[in-house]
Amino acid sequence: MxxxxxxxxxxxxxxxxxxxxxxxxxxxxxxxxxxxxxxxxxxxxxxxxxxxxxxxxxxxxxxxxxxxxxxxxxxxxxxxxxxxxxxxxxxxxxxxxxxxxxxxxxxxxxxxxxxxxxxxxxxxxxxxxxxxxxxxxxxxxxxxxxxxxxxxxxxxxxxxxxxxxxxxxxxxxxxxxxxxxxxxxxxxxxxxxxxxxxxxxxxxxxxxxxxxxxxxxxGGKSPTIVAKGSVQDRTVSAIVWGKLLSGGQTCIAPDYALVQESEVDTFIASYDKLVKAAYPDGPTSEDYTSIVNDQQYSTLIDLIDDARAHGARIVEVGHRPGDAARRLHTLAPTIVLGVTDEMKIAHEEIFGPILPIFGYGNIEDAIDYVNARPRPLALYYFGDDDADRRKVLDRTTSGNVTINDTIMHVAQDDLPFGGVGVxxxxxxxxxxxxxxxxxxxxIYEQHRWNFVKLLRPPFGKLADRVLSVMLR
Structure with missing residues (x-):
């Protein structure tokens, strides 16, 4: 009972x-x-x-x-x-x-x-x-x-x-x-x-x-960096899973995605396709989790409304996103484009199925964007084992990193799990x-024979010799 x-x-x-x-x-x-x-x-x-x-x-x-x-x-x-x-x-x-x-x-x-x-x-x-x-x-x-x-x-x-x-x-x-x-x-x-x-x-x-x-x-805003040429279905599928796991209510969920600017449209199309594959009945799918309560749901709606009011483009994705209204405090998978610093969504941890997408020019631009913000609990990188990956690992600081997947570092029991800074x-x-x-x-245990006794008073020539050897 x-x-x-x-x-x-x-x-x-x-x-x-x-x-x-x-x-x-x-x-x-x-x-x-x-x-x-x-x-x-x-x-x-x-x-x-x-x-x-x-x-x-x-x-x-x-x-x-x-x-x-x-x-x-x-x-x-x-x-x-x-x-x-x-x-x-x-x-x-x-x-x-x-x-x-x-x-x-x-x-x-x-x-x-x-x-x-x-x-x-x-x-x-x-x-x-x-x-x-x-x-x-x-x-x-x-x-x-x-x-x-x-x-x-x-x-x-x-x-x-x-x-x-x-x-x-x-x-x-x-x-x-x-x-x-x-x-x-x-x-x-x-x-x-x-x-x-x-x-x-x-x-x-x-x-x-x-x-x-x-x-x-x-927690914090965990970034996902997608290297140029890495917008593939297996990449986007991992981001869909990590972002929408438990309705996005995961402290290490990908908070936003940084995608090479020439590949943003391809990323959005793939994201929509793979959300549909993961949740064939849309936001009322058996495997799609609701927001925990009305308070948290209202917070997420406020983030979307504030972004829209400041000029962001809001794109609901997946099958029948309007069906979210049929289930208590449920929010359809949503992409936000054109996010700027005056928007709340640029600074507040999202904790829901909302993914801002930012286009970047080169990998230094993506690194600079991450480093201009508080250090996150997690960072995700999708790309080959090359110089750009090494730059991201060397020049960003986060609690943990997963490469070519999301979330999975927390499942490695032999790795520490925690944050850094805020x-x-x-x-x-x-x-x-x-x-x-x-x-x-x-704990230190002294042996009956030891050299330390030579460095206790009364001092003499032997202590001077020992010190001269140790301090040479």
Whole structure:
């Protein structure tokens, strides 16, 4: 039976944090076997609840493709768990470190120690994956976890609450509703937040009062650069998939496309053709996801209306785009041409099935356009392994890059996932995620025989000789 996350006020949140911290101090760092067992039971619970998760997300979004839910939400977390379970022994193993010559016979190493209690604030767009992957990483690193999901996905939150309460004691993993500001202000040992840059700033400010370290995944406008001669169906098909996945509500979705100016019309024709192939019933296709709520839908409509008012050309593509009105807060795939800097769509993360297309003259023009804007969470490049690709990789900075596809870097469990600059701080996938939610404790053990004793008072000629050798 599903339950909802309990609504907790500031005092209740504080008491819950104290209970988790006391349990952590009492029980100490969990063993490799315990961590693996916890990950395994969570993995199985996800698979067992697949139908319930798909139904909950369909309810929360108005319509959500069950295949997208299975692939991006459930399979994504299951794959992350499998990766961590397989590599956890190696991650937990102490690391020997180099000893300088004058300190030989001593030993130095790193031990990765759990931080304690990790707070997680997750968003609505992938409310299973973006809630559970930080939780999974925290468990793998040996921590206790408090999770606060988005209020915009209540049915999904209920499934998560039911599942987590059956699997874990509240002093190990707890899921709560309530005031995000009060949650952010708790003295966690680490805080993971996924969401908008504006909210991320508030979260970081609140966390700073207790000097809580943060991992922020903040999104941004991820560019797609299509090299001259690369406007082919396989290229455009990948952009269609990445842009329209979950109705465009993906933090690493291609936000806009930079296409060589002589090939823009060819790109538009191919995009329309491949949208029709992907969604044969138009915006009411079973695999086409609705916008999560009226608020987000209105935001997208405002972006389109503002662009149109400032002279942009709006082109709806695919089969029967007008059918979008037949489904609650659903928006047809849309292309925007002639975008200029005074338009909101040029600066705001779109988070919907709207693709601005910009023509560029040479690859330097495309690079300059990207670099004139805040650093994005992802960048996509389509083209051959040549000098232009190398220029893009060397001269742009983004969280991650996928070449000749979209989205797929996030499915590589051995790569870190995170932003840079305004698109985020830190990463929580791969070994980088394990280390992010661990304390790397440096340890030095002195040997009974060592040269350091020669550099302690009372100093004499021997110390002078040793220093002359070391400082020559």
């Amino acid at each position: 599903n339950t909802t996350p309990k609504i907790a006020n500031a005092e209740q949140l504080r008491l819950l944090l104290e209970a988790q911290r006391s349990a952590f101090l009492r029980d100490g760092s969990p063993s490799l076997a315990q961590r693996r067992a916890d990950l395994s039971k969570l993995r199985q619970a996800l698979i067992d609840r697949r139908d319930a998760i798909q139904a909950a997300l369909d309810f929360d979004f108005g319509h959500r493709s069950r295949h997208e839910t299975a692939i991006m939400e459930i399979l994504g977390v299951v794959g992350g768990i499998d990766y961590l379970r397989s590599n956890l022994r190696r991650f937990m193993r102490p690391e020997r470190r180099h000893m300088p010559l004058h300190m030989q016979f001593g030993k130095a190493w790193i031990e990765y120690q759990p931080l304690g209690v990790v707070g997680v604030i997750s968003p609505w767009n992938y409310p299973v994956n973006l809630s559970l992957m930080p939780v999974v990483t925290a468990i793998a690193a040996g921590n206790r976890v408090m999770l606060k999901p988005s209020k915009f996905t209540p049915a999904t939150n209920a499934v998560l609450a039911s599942m987590l309460s059956e699997l874990f004691a509240e002093e190990q993993v707890a899921i709560v509703n309530g005031d995000g500001s009060a949650f952010s202000a708790l003295p966690f040992d680490h805080l993971v937040f996924t969401g908008s840059p504006a909210v991320g700033r508030a979260v970081m400010k609140a966390a700073s009062e207790n000097l809580v370290p943060v991992t922020l995944e903040l 698109s985020g701080i830190g990463a929580y996938h791969g070994i980088e995620g394990f280390k992010r939610l661990s304390h790397a404790k440096g």
